[in-house]
Amino acid sequence: MERLCSYLPEKLFLKTTCYLVVGIFGPDIIKLLRVDVNADVVCHALEFCKQDPGQPLCHLYPLPKETWKLTLEKARQIVKKSPTLTYSRSGSDICSLPFLAKICQRIKLAIQNSLPFKDVDSDKYSVFPTLRGSHWRGRDCNDSNKMAYPGRRPDNWDIHQDSNCNGIWGVDPKDGIPYEKKFCEGSQPRGIILLGDSAGAHFHIPPDWITASQMSLKSFFNLPTALTNELDWPQLSGTTGFLDSTSRVKENSIYLRLRKRNHCNHRDYQNISRNGASSQSLEKFIESLSRNQLLDQPAIVIYAMIGNDVCNGKIDPVPGMTTPEKLYSKVMQTLQYLDSHLPNGSHVILYGLPDGTFLWDNLHNRYHPLGQLNKDVTYAHLYSFLSCLQVSPCHGWMSSNKTLRTLTSERAEQLSITLKKIATSQKFTNFNLFYMDFDFREITEEWQKSGGQLCQLIEPVDGFHPSEVALQLLADRFWKKVQLQWPQVLGKENPFNLQIEQVFGDQGGH
Numbered sequence: 001m002e003r004l005c006s007y008l009p010e011k012l013f014l015k016t017t018c019y020l021v022v023g024i025f026g027p028d029i030i031k032l033l034r035v036d037v038n039a040d041v042v043c044h045a046l047e048f049c050k051q052d053p054g055q056p057l058c059h060l061y062p063l064p065k066e067t068w069k070l071t072l073e074k075a076r077q078i079v080k081k082s083p084t085l086t087y088s089r090s091g092s093d094i095c096s097l098p099f100l101a102k103i104c105q106r107i108k109l110a111i112q113n114s115l116p117f118k119d120v121d122s123d124k125y126s127v128f129p130t131l132r133g134s135h136w137r138g139r140d141c142n143d144s145n146k147m148a149y150p151g152r153r154p155d156n157w158d159i160h161q162d163s164n165c166n167g168i169w170g171v172d173p174k175d176g177i178p179y180e181k182k183f184c185e186g187s188q189p190r191g192i193i194l195l196g197d198s199a200g201a202h203f204h205i206p207p208d209w210i211t212a213s214q215m216s217l218k219s220f221f222n223l224p225t226a227l228t229n230e231l232d233w234p235q236l237s238g239t240t241g242f243l244d245s246t247s248r249v250k251e252n253s254i255y256l257r258l259r260k261r262n263h264c265n266h267r268d269y270q271n272i273s274r275n276g277a278s279s280q281s282l283e284k285f286i287e288s289l290s291r292n293q294l295l296d297q298p299a300i301v302i303y304a305m306i307g308n309d310v311c312n313g314k315i316d317p318v319p320g321m322t323t324p325e326k327l328y329s330k331v332m333q334t335l336q337y338l339d340s341h342l343p344n345g346s347h348v349i350l351y352g353l354p355d356g357t358f359l360w361d362n363l364h365n366r367y368h369p370l371g372q373l374n375k376d377v378t379y380a381h382l383y384s385f386l387s388c389l390q391v392s393p394c395h396g397w398m399s400s401n402k403t404l405r406t407l408t409s410e411r412a413e414q415l416s417i418t419l420k421k422i423a424t425s426q427k428f429t430n431f432n433l434f435y436m437d438f439d440f441r442e443i444t445e446e447w448q449k450s451g452g453q454l455c456q457l458i459e460p461v462d463g464f465h466p467s468e469v470a471l472q473l474l475a476d477r478f479w480k481k482v483q484l485q486w487p488q489v490l491g492k493e494n495p496f497n498l499q500i501e502q503v504f505g506d507q508g509g510h
Contacts, residue, residue, distance in 0.1 A: 001029070002022060005019045009221065009223060012227060013099050013100060013103075014224065017094070017100065028082050031078050032079065037064070038061040041071055041075050042075070045072060045076050058385055059385065060377055061381075062376055103228075106131060106228075107131065107227065107228060110228075113285075113288065114272065115288050116128065118133060119133075120144055121143055122146060123147075123290070124137070124290040125140035125143075125150060125290070126139070127139060127140050130229045135225075135229055135233075136270070137150070137270040137290070138165060138267030138268055138510075139510060140165065141165035141167075142162075148162065148165065150164060150267040151191045151270075151290070151296050151297055151299070152164045152295050152297070153295060157180045158180040159178050166263075166267060166507060167504050167506075167507025167508040168184060168504055168507065184264035187262050187492070188262075188345075188491040189264040189265050190258070190298050191269060191299040192239065192254055192268070192269050192270075193272060193291070193299050194237075194240055194301075194302050195305070196271070196272070196274075196304045196305065196306075197273060197275065197276065197277040197278065197306065198232065198276065198307075200239060200271065200302075201275065202232055202233040202236055202465075203232050203462070204226075204231070204233050204236075204459055204465070205226075205231060206461075211370075211373075213373065230275055232275065237271060238472050238474050239271065239302060240271040241256065242255060247472065248469075255268075261493050262493065263494060263496075263497045263500040264500075266508075267510065268299075270289065272286065272288055277308060278307075279309050279327050279330045280326065282305065289341065292343075293342065293343050293344075299346050300346070300347045300349070300489055300490075301347070301431070303348060304351040306352075306353055307353070307356070309327060310353065310356075310411045310412045310415065311394035312395065312396075313386070313390050313393065314390060315390060315395070318404075318411075322415065324417075324418040327419070331422055332422065335428060335433070338430075338431065339428045344429070345431075348428075348431045348434070349482075350420075350422065350433070350434070352419055352420070353412035353413070353438060354412070354438040355440065356394065356396075356409065357397065359379075359394075359458065359463065359464065360380075363379040363463055364380040364383070365378055365379075368382045368460075380400060383400070383463065393462065394408075416437065436481060438474075443470060443474060443477060444457065
């Protein structure tokens with residue numbers, strides 16, 4: 001336990017908190033592990049886990065050979081004189097520790113507003129990466145000027161300063177023509193905006209955080225970043241990622257492809273996604289979107305609420321699913337909002353919902369990272385544990401009940417049909433509307449042909465979200481389909497890209 005603490009960074013008091021918790025609970029945990037009980041028993045004996053009256057017992061590991069009651073009784077005897085049992089468990093929210101209160105507050109605020117925590121000029125762009133900063137939307141190039149931000153049309157051709165943060169400004173001494181005019185005029189620059197959920201934000205828990213044999217100093221290097229990004233990694237996502245991929249697939253995000261096609265698009269991306277978001281909750285944070293109809297470039301908006309309209313953790317998830325009628329009404333509301341905020345010439349693409357039966361079919365009998373050591377926890381066990389606790393991200397698909405899985409897929413299909421109907425029947429003033437199927441099947445076939453395993457397309461720890469590889473393959477599919485069917489969405493290739501590189505290098509990076 002102390003070795004684990006030594007691996008944690010000092011940042012956010014992570015190391016301090018770890019040593020504190022191990023100091024208090026370590027001796028008891030060790031006493032219990034010495035008598036060979038598993039984590040479920042330890043958790044219940046120390047009262048971090050409890051079984052509510054009339055509720056089933058939720059366990060991740062196999063039940064002990066003796067009865068549960070007897071095993072737990074013995075374990076409680078071992079720690080019964082322990083002072084730690086006097087600590088209150090009701091406030092065992094980690095944020096109640098005094099030195100963590102401030103950082104917890106910041107994270108909660110960033111989640112609530114979906115706006116950058118550090119934004120001096122209040123233009124919704126930041127120079128700080130996490131807490132909804134530049135990992136989520138292009139980095140501000142002047143945080144003391146509200147009129148300088150990514151995605152705007154250049155102010156006076158950016159003769160004196162860079163007003164749109166694409167790194168192109170000043171005047172060519174050879175002919176006195178402003179660079180922005182020379183390189184970008186008529187190139188039809190555009191931004192990319194994602195309205196999404198945890199899949200779009202790229203929710204990811206690295207397996208080596210929970211795999212003892214793999215833990216090292218390196219494992220936890222990114223922990224502070226991940227925590228202040230809500231366990232999302234938008235900087236590596238398929239739509240707005242801008243960092244080099246960590247996976248073996250060398251596909252680029254949609255933003256990086258747009259930037260490559262026209263360097264004038266540099267930094268013009270926004271990831272307006274939230275964990276748990278659905279068509280029904282988007283109105284709570286859509287106002288964090290930044291686009292000025294008169295001052296800004298058009299945008300490509302991808303609407304990708306791909307799971308939470310059919311996914312919830314309730315024992316009977318069906319009543320909680322969005323109906324086609326409710327979806328229709330909320331999506332129309334969203335589109336009207338976009339029509340009154342997007343500059344003319346924008347494009348909106350509605351993404352359908354996937355068929356999540358893929359999850360159970362491909363994972364249920366594989367070992368979860370927590371069960372690899374002793375071959376004792378499969379994804380079927382993880383799914384039933386999460387459902388039992390009623391915290392499953394998607395009880396409908398992460399369930400051994402085939403009828404329920406089929407029902408969930410049927411509803412997902414109905415919702416996709418509704419989105420398609422909207423795209424084919426509705427017209428808007430400031431954008432063209434398109435629909436695209438979420439074709440996970442195509443990606444799985446492609447991935448298998450290239451020698452990949454299907455389980456690599458799903459996040460190993462939660463057994464639910466698409467992995468980085470899957471997101472990149474989806475971005476690749478998206479790009480190819482749009483290029484084929486609606487090339488006008490992507491704009492043309494800028495013939496001055498090479499000259500932009502010669503004069504401005506990486507345009508200030510990200």
